[in-house]
Amino acid sequence: MRDPPQPTPFGAHLRERREALRLTDRRFSVRQVAQRVGVQPSYLSKIERGEQPPPSEATVRALAAELGEDVDLLLALAGKVSTELQAIIRRRPQLFAELIRQLDEAPDHAVLRIVREVRDGSW
Amino acid sequence: MRDPPQPTPFGAHLRERREALRLTDRRFSVRQVAQRVGVQPSYLSKIERGEQPPPSEATVRALAAELGEDVDLLLALAGKVSTELQAIIRRRPQLFAELIRQLDEAPDHAVLRIVREVRDGSW
């Protein structure tokens, strides 16, 4: 049995989004998106069908821009975390490590409250 | 001119730490540490001198355990972020992305205050 490689969450999401855009704009074919993003159409096709794993961070970013998607969200679907965020963490690794582990169990609204607190400069 | 590959921060730190331990315990030679950590002595030697880039996360973890170092700190020196932390971030990528970017400019004590707040369950 030749296993038909099952779609990855990343690939499925990509295809869904692109097809949606394609309904109202024929510039969103596999070929044209691939060209604008800077990869071969066959490669993009394989990614969308999960025959290839998600591409590099740079390519994910280009895809996010092209499809109007949030970069952090799309990177997450690709199993990655932005190297920019990683750099921030690496500057104070123990501090951020403890914080992130704490927040793993906190509900969304609690994290959001903190984001707002920090943004409003309440320290 | 054959450039003598300059030491990486990771390698330098490793060597310093191991040599310090070696002063009071001869079990901390390159050979013996390498053996306990599960790599070739020549490989560890090259890493310490920066002739090889930092090793895999698994090996960094083994080294941290062996040398009594903080894992997150040593991973940071190796230019990495724990895959465990990355997994936490990927579960709520936009939330964590915004938080981390906000905190990039916050001073240590502000971040620490938040860590304590969260730990004390003040939400």
Added chain:
DNA sequence: GCATGTGTGTAGTAAGTAGTACACACTACA
């Protein structure tokens, strides 16, 4: 009914990652 566009199959590859295996020369010490 023919050019143009579409998705996809096959084959290959350059560069990076994460090491191993073995030998050599030097040192300590008993």
Added chain:
DNA sequence: TGTAGTGTGTACTACTTACTACACACATGC
């Protein structure tokens, strides 16, 4: 003075990442 331990040089490699190049068969519109 010889044996055990030390750090390091050389050479090699299996695996993964991140793609490219090209061809094919189908569909669509004018």
